[in-house]
Amino acid sequence: MKTKKATIILLGKTGAGKSSLGNYIFGEEYFKVSNVKSQTKLFKFVEGDALNIIDSRGYELSDNDEKYMDEIINGIRENEQKNNVNVTALWYCISIAGKRIEPIDFELIKRIRQISPQVKERLIVVLTKADEDNLKRDTENNFKKLLKEEVGEIGIYSVSTQLDNSETDLEELIMNSLGKIKENQESYFEDYQNSKIDDETLEKGKKKSKNLGNFADDFRMLIDMVYDVLAGKFSLSAVELAPIIGAIIYVVSPVDAIPDFIVGAGFVDDIAVVGIVLKQVYDILERYKNERK
Numbered sequence: 001m002k003t004k005k006a007t008i009i010l011l012g013k014t015g016a017g018k019s020s021l022g023n024y025i026f027g028e029e030y031f032k033v034s035n036v037k038s039q040t041k042l043f044k045f046v047e048g049d050a051l052n053i054i055d056s057r058g059y060e061l062s063d064n065d066e067k068y069m070d071e072i073i074n075g076i077r078e079n080e081q082k083n084n085v086n087v088t089a090l091w092y093c094i095s096i097a098g099k100r101i102e103p104i105d106f107e108l109i110k111r112i113r114q115i116s117p118q119v120k121e122r123l124i125v126v127l128t129k130a131d132e133d134n135l136k137r138d139t140e141n142n143f144k145k146l147l148k149e150e151v152g153e154i155g156i157y158s159v160s161t162q163l164d165n166s167e168t169d170l171e172e173l174i175m176n177s178l179g180k181i182k183e184n185q186e187s188y189f190e191d192y193q194n195s196k197i198d199d200e201t202l203e204k205g206k207k208k209s210k211n212l213g214n215f216a217d218d219f220r221m222l223i224d225m226v227y228d229v230l231a232g233k234f235s236l237s238a239v240e241l242a243p244i245i246g247a248i249i250y251v252v253s254p255v256d257a258i259p260d261f262i263v264g265a266g267f268v269d270d271i272a273v274v275g276i277v278l279k280q281v282y283d284i285l286e287r288y289k290n291e292r293k
């Protein structure tokens with residue numbers, strides 16, 4: 001069974017920074033950016049290597065409040081029910097540059113949280129354009145206070161496409177949004193164990209090994225072992241080989257529990273998976289090392 005990629009739905013009024021955030025995450029201009037009339041159809045689906053993003057049309061002053069909110073609620077429900085979509089998080093974007101939260105923002109957040117317990121758990125408020133706040137982050141702190149008073153406890157993160165990731169909450173936001181990393185790891189890993197491997201994948205694995213810290217040398221040794229198994233120079237059963245192949249493809253694949261474009265964080269789950277497999281095949285690896293001497 002093919003694993004469905006994590007999908008994030010972007011919500012918020014026109015000019016809230018949804019499209020800019022989506023483009024920043026993908027590293028390309030998939031979404032049109034505008035501070036005036038919304039350039040997005042009600043929902044626009046974009047598939048990426050590591051995750052998918054669904055951008056929603058922003059609220060405009062000319063919109064009928066009730067009609068717009070009904071359209072968004074129904075659209076979220078429809079996407080939640082699609083078999084090929086795994087909605088991992090919903091990001092409701094509010095611009096810090098606007099200096100205020102509109103009444104419709106509070107109301108729509110409340111209604112979205114009422115869709116289902118699952119949606120309520122996945123809904124996160126993203127304060128965009130954090131670079132336009134002052135050094136004391138007064139606007140951000142005020143927004144957090146108001147949101148807590150109006151909608152209750154909810155995850156809130158501030159981000160900016162103009163600042164380094166280390167200066168914002170972007171990495172923490174994505175780590176939180178992808179959630180349940182352990183379950184994601186197990187799901188992807190099970191898929192990969194049943195996959196075939198080729199020379200190109202093995203070479204990519206060697207290149208990526210530099211990101212695996214103390215496991216780098218042993219990981220490269222696993223790759224050498226697979227080469228020798230394929231060449232008939234070392235014997236392993238299909239059962240013994242499966243977790244090794246699973247680990248190599250997991251590291252190489254751009255679709256894993258944490259996307260690698262999140263610098264540093266993206267390799268945390270790779271290291272975890274490799275560490276588990278190395279422990280699992282310790283005796284096999286020692287036998288291989290001894291035979292190579």
